[in-house]
Amino acid sequence: MYWNQEMECMPPEQRRKLQLERLQKLVRRVYENVPHYQRVFRKAGIRPDDVQSLDDLANLPFTTKDDLRRTYPFGLFATPLKNTVRVHASSGTTGKPTVVGYTRQDVDTWSEVMARTLSCAGVKQDDIIQIAYGYGLFTGGLGVHYGAEKIGCTVVPVSVGNTKRQIMLMQDFGTTVLACTPSYALHLAEVLEDLNIDRSRIRLRVGVFGAEPWTRQLGREIENKLNIVAIDIFGLSEIIGPGVASECLYNTGLHIFDDHFLPEIIDPQTGKQLPPGQEGELVITTLTKEAFPLIRYRTRDITALHEESCPCGRTHVRMSKIMGRTDDMLIIRGVNVFPSQVESVLLEIGHAEPHYLLVVDRRGPLDQLEVWVEVSEKVFADEVRRLETLEKTIQREIEGTLGISVKVKLVEPKTIERSQGKAKRVIDKRDLHNLHNKTK
Amino acid sequence: MWVKQISIFLENKSGRLAAVTRLLADHGFNIRALSIADTSDFGILRLIVNDPARAYQVLKDAGFTVSETEVLAVEMPDRPGGLAGVLDLLNEAGINIEYLYAFVSKSAENALVLLKVENLEKAAGVLTANGVTIQGHNIVHQI
Ligand SMILES: [Zn+2]
Numbered sequence: 001m002y003w004n005q006e007m008e009c010m011p012p013e014q015r016r017k018l019q020l021e022r023l024q025k026l027v028r029r030v031y032e033n034v035p036h037y038q039r040v041f042r043k044a045g046i047r048p049d050d051v052q053s054l055d056d057l058a059n060l061p062f063t064t065k066d067d068l069r070r071t072y073p074f075g076l077f078a079t080p081l082k083n084t085v086r087v088h089a090s091s092g093t094t095g096k097p098t099v100v101g102y103t104r105q106d107v108d109t110w111s112e113v114m115a116r117t118l119s120c121a122g123v124k125q126d127d128i129i130q131i132a133y134g135y136g137l138f139t140g141g142l143g144v145h146y147g148a149e150k151i152g153c154t155v156v157p158v159s160v161g162n163t164k165r166q167i168m169l170m171q172d173f174g175t176t177v178l179a180c181t182p183s184y185a186l187h188l189a190e191v192l193e194d195l196n197i198d199r200s201r202i203r204l205r206v207g208v209f210g211a212e213p214w215t216r217q218l219g220r221e222i223e224n225k226l227n228i229v230a231i232d233i234f235g236l237s238e239i240i241g242p243g244v245a246s247e248c249l250y251n252t253g254l255h256i257f258d259d260h261f262l263p264e265i266i267d268p269q270t271g272k273q274l275p276p277g278q279e280g281e282l283v284i285t286t287l288t289k290e291a292f293p294l295i296r297y298r299t300r301d302i303t304a305l306h307e308e309s310c311p312c313g314r315t316h317v318r319m320s321k322i323m324g325r326t327d328d329m330l331i332i333r334g335v336n337v338f339p340s341q342v343e344s345v346l347l348e349i350g351h352a353e354p355h356y357l358l359v360v361d362r363r364g365p366l367d368q369l370e371v372w373v374e375v376s377e378k379v380f381a382d383e384v385r386r387l388e389t390l391e392k393t394i395q396r397e398i399e400g401t402l403g404i405s406v407k408v409k410l411v412e413p414k415t416i417e418r419s420q421g422k423a424k425r426v427i428d429k430r431d432l433h434n435l436h437n438k439t440k
Numbered sequence: 441m442w443v444k445q446i447s448i449f450l451e452n453k454s455g456r457l458a459a460v461t462r463l464l465a466d467h468g469f470n471i472r473a474l475s476i477a478d479t480s481d482f483g484i485l486r487l488i489v490n491d492p493a494r495a496y497q498v499l500k501d502a503g504f505t506v507s508e509t510e511v512l513a514v515e516m517p518d519r520p521g522g523l524a525g526v527l528d529l530l531n532e533a534g535i536n537i538e539y540l541y542a543f544v545s546k547s548a549e550n551a552l553v554l555l556k557v558e559n560l561e562k563a564a565g566v567l568t569a570n571g572v573t574i575q576g577h578n579i580v581h582q583i
Binding site for chain 1: 449450451456478483484500503504505506507538539
């Protein structure tokens with residue numbers, strides 16, 4: 001079910017023409033209106049007229065999170081503040097947040113792409129949608145809200161938290177669509193189980209989960225517990241908020257609404273563009289944003305693009321589910337390794353909430369990867385032989401996934417440090433050696 | 441009927457065994473028998489205590505990975521080759537012993553051995569049919 005069939009199913013050749021037109025206009029607009037872009041373009045020796053084809057995109061300079069911080073709060077806005085009808089901000093873990101702005105047209109665009117997202121999930125006008133994303137400076141709540149209203153759903157803007165009340169409303173209103181983070185969905189499912197609520201009193205059919213990356217395995221767990229279909233939606237506040245890309249019901253990856261958001265995949269080390277199918281860092285250019293346009297914004301999310309057609313009929317380029325962040329990426333013996341890959345393996349083997357740690361060290365010329373796994377009651381066996389089998393299974397599966405050899409070590413619960421509920425996933429001792437060698 | 445045993449996952453590093461025994465002592469438990477099976481990285485500590493259900497909870501609350509299992513308490517005939525005789529009987533019946541360790545009881549006339557087998561019922565049947573005595577969990581309360 002499409003929201004905007006013309007745009008979603010446009011022949012790729014025609015879309016490329018549209019993208020180029022929009023890109024050329026965008027480059028001219030930011031060059032004229034944003035001092036930052038004028039400066040970096042000049043430094044790179046690029047004039048707006050130099051963009052003659054989509055391939056020329058690769059010559060434009062990147063925009064990074066640091067650029068956003070440096071220009072705090074409104075330095076990258078391309079329209080006067082009087083035309084800005086809304087700002088959102090993402091909480092910075094250190095220091096100032098990053099601020100994004102929207103013109104009235106931008107809010108319309110956002111509503112449009114969110115309506116497409118929800119339609120991808122099969123959401124229709126007669127659905128009752130409970131929005132349990134946070135409202136406020138965070139883009140999640142209001143983003144989904146505007147899209148759902150555009151479709152004409154009955155919107156329950158409950159925001160996040162107060163789980164028992166969420167469940168009460170869900171039963172009383174007959175909620176059919178749940179929108180929240182996947183971790184909150186799992187929490188909700190567990191509370192539902194604890195309260196022993198008869199599943200027939202819950203009418204939920206589909207969940208649209210985003211704002212944090214989640215694995216297929218976690219999705220299946222939520223699907224089984226809530227008896228729904230879980231749809232992965234992707235977005236980030238810098239680009240627009242939720243509504244950048246969405247899975248459809250065919251589970252083939254996330255359709256990127258690339259008439260508005262032009263994606264590329266680059267090698268995070270060299271900055272070179274990578275061909276479809278190859279994993280790398282997702283870079284997005286916002287083709288139509290007015291207040292806060294971004295040229296080649298480095299999302300730091302790792303994924304791959306796919307151009308093959310999808311059975312749903314949409315012709316948008318698709319991205320794989322997010323595999324990790326460039327911040328988390330480890331390079332071990334030349335192979336890219338993400339903690340999330342290890343997590344998927346452990347989830348498959350039966351750890352409901354896997355606690356693990358990757359310890360990277362260098363012995364002689366070779367990098368060594370050790371994976372520490374906390375032994376939960378669920379997998380603990382009273383026999384050494386069975387624990388050794390478990391250890392070997394984990395090792396074999398991780399090696400199969402990563403393509404490098406690892407050593408698995410079973411450790412006691414709570415061995416792995418948790419800081420503010422979030423576990424530390426990597427200890428890279430190679431850095432220590434490097435530091436040591438430098439000081440010598 | 442069977443003797444209840446507590447198994448604890450421990451990393452193979454110094455101080456872990458002491459941590460468990462201190463914790464149990466602080467809570468007033470009496471450890472009646474103990475065995476450790478280990479590899480270079482980890483070990484499994486198996487304990488017989490007077491109140492296994494409460495010990496399980498205490499250990500769990502302290503953050504250990506614990507499981508409760510059942511073992512067979514077999515009285516050893518008081519003669520040379522007593523243990524070998526018991527093992528032969530089980531072997532002939534095709535029963536595989538996963539592990540065993542000794543248990544000292546002042547009340548039982550003979551030494552006791554705790555056996556872990558897959559099918560406790562079947563093993564007990566074979567042994568009693570051959571005149572070997574099986575003790576229940578009450579032995580841990582007798583001093
Ligand atoms: Zn599709």
